[in-house]
Amino acid sequence: MILEAMVPGRGRCLGLVRGGRSPRHAAFLQAGNSAQLTWRARLEDHLGTFTAEATRLRAAEILADRQKLYLVQLLADHLRLLPERDPHDELLRGVISLIDDDWHPLDLAAELARFEMYLLEELGFGLDLETCAVTGVHENLTHISPRTGRAVCAEAAAPYTDRLFALPGFLSGASEPSSEDIKPAFALTGYFLDRHVWSARQIEQPSTREWLIAHLASAGQ
Structure with a gap:
């Protein structure tokens, strides 16, 4: 084999x-x-x-644990996106922590979303969460532009919220995760993974991802 x-x-x-x-x-x-x-x-x-x-x-x-089984399958699918023989030790440490540590569902969901953000960065498609793309400020970053992958502050985003992705505060370190953050976080990472990786390589989104997100969002409430 x-x-x-x-x-x-x-x-x-x-x-x-x-x-x-x-x-x-x-x-x-x-x-x-x-x-x-x-x-x-x-x-x-x-x-x-x-x-x-x-x-x-x-x-x-x-x-013996459906949640852990789907998690491991999803992580394996994510790691398979990496080029061969290119060190990614932080991602490996993240995988081991996600599998081995004892997580509350909300914390597991948040850590998995952070893992997908870091995966995008390691693949060369990282999002810019440092400054507002419109005003240059560093505070109150609440949205992400789907076109540029850059953060937008609340004031600049206000007229365009229907065209932007919400940026859950825990992804930028501005706040602790809440149950309301989970689906927006995975909608954000899923969009950019699909745009830059899955669709670009003509592969399907991992089949376990949708179930796992729904399960963690429900269990974390």
């Missing part, structure tokens, strides 16, 4: 695991598990082969 893994300092790496579908390997070569990998190839740009030894097994716990 072809194993895809996020490796500290090396990013998304692929390798052939001989006998990877055997019962011995199938037990731990599952999404969400951690392993010690050894990679071998004649040349650096070859696919190469992995030998793997499990270090942290999470798959049974993930399969």
Whole structure:
């Protein structure tokens, strides 16, 4: 089988695991598990082969919890958007925290939305949340322009709110997340992921994302 893994300092790496579908390997070569990998190839740009030894097994716990299962599937789909062998250690740390830490649904939703914001940045499509695109002020940034991806302050946004995305304060660090922030936050990240990544690459939005957002928004109330 072809194993895809996020490796500290090396990013998304692929390798052939001989006998990877055997019962011995199938037990731990599952999404969400951690392993010690050894990679071998004649040349650096070859696919190469992995030998793997499990270090942290999470798959049974993930399969028993629908929320965690959908979360892991969504995170795997997000990581697959990254170029191969390009280090993204902050994203990897974020994934491990999202999977392993004990989250209240509202906090999990907020952290996942922040993860998608950072994913956009790492892909080269980060949003500008520092200053208002119209006035240049740094305070009271309440909306995002869908055209430029830049923040807009409340005063400048007032005549155009029907054309702008709401900017939940927790995404800019201006406030703590609330249950009313969740759907607007994911509408914002989903729009720019679709515009710059999913539609651009002619791929569908991850099928687990809609259910997970609705579930977390409901559970966080």
